[in-house]
Amino acid sequence: MNAWPDDTGWPGPVTDEECMVTHWGREIPQRMNVKNVNGNDAKCLIAYFSRPGNNYVNGTIVDLPAGNTEVIAKMIREMTGGDLFPIEAVHAYPADYTETTEVAQEELRANARPDLTRHLETPDSYAVIFLGYPNWWGTMPMPVFTFLEKYDPAGKTIVPFCTHEGSGLGRSVSDIRKICPQSAVKEGLAVRGGDVKNARDEVAGWLQDSGMRF
Numbered sequence: 001m002n003a004w005p006d007d008t009g010w011p012g013p014v015t016d017e018e019c020m021v022t023h024w025g026r027e028i029p030q031r032m033n034v035k036n037v038n039g040n041d042a043k044c045l046i047a048y049f050s051r052p053g054n055n056y057v058n059g060t061i062v063d064l065p066a067g068n069t070e071v072i073a074k075m076i077r078e079m080t081g082g083d084l085f086p087i088e089a090v091h092a093y094p095a096d097y098t099e100t101t102e103v104a105q106e107e108l109r110a111n112a113r114p115d116l117t118r119h120l121e122t123p124d125s126y127a128v129i130f131l132g133y134p135n136w137w138g139t140m141p142m143p144v145f146t147f148l149e150k151y152d153p154a155g156k157t158i159v160p161f162c163t164h165e166g167s168g169l170g171r172s173v174s175d176i177r178k179i180c181p182q183s184a185v186k187e188g189l190a191v192r193g194g195d196v197k198n199a200r201d202e203v204a205g206w207l208q209d210s211g212m213r214f
């Protein structure tokens, strides 16, 4: 399948060890102190959907030990000290990439809300939600829609980030704004899948620029 061609060099699949941002041979910036829109200390959640395994990256099918979005989510955790929450559907997506694109397309068409495997115990304790997902067919995977509707982040700040193969954030941010009209939805960060390993400075800069004080 050649839906999102890319001619940049794929640096190779991300290994578990490389997911530990401390192992990348770079200094970790001092942990940032996230403030919410009112300037108060904000406890932040990093909720993300990511699908490891068989994926299409820079024109090639590869096996990713950790999903691209998870790599970025863990960088954000290192930089903010936030809590990680993996968003995962009860039904597993197929191991095969192309089959997953078909299942996902059908879920999008049906406007499905797949049940989630985990329950977020204390949603009210978070003032800021970093929301991560891969671009699937121009928007978020449907389990992310489930998450937003289930935990209704009214009055909270949502900071989207996505990984993709050429479509960037697509229409995901406007979809988030539709589902969460009472949330402050910040500018999103889009990182190409093949670039996640080298995205550390970009992530740090985006956190600084995201409108919250650090």
Ligand SMILES: Cc1cc2nc3c(=O)[nH]c(=O)nc-3n(C[C@H](O)[C@H](O)[C@H](O)COP(=O)(O)O)c2cc1C
Pocket (backbone or CB within 6 Å): 004, 049, 050, 051, 052, 055, 056, 057, 064, 066, 067, 068, 069, 070, 097, 100, 101, 102, 104, 105, 133, 134, 135, 136, 137, 138, 139, 163, 164, 165, 166, 167, 168, 192, 193
């Ligand atoms: C079901 C499916 C649909 C996708 N649709 C798009 C798309 O519309 N645009 C795009 O740029 N990339 C698309 N991709 C590529 C993913 O966004 C990209 O590989 C992403 O980095 C995967 O993140 P993950 O490893 O965290 O799951 C799609 C991938 C899958 C599996």
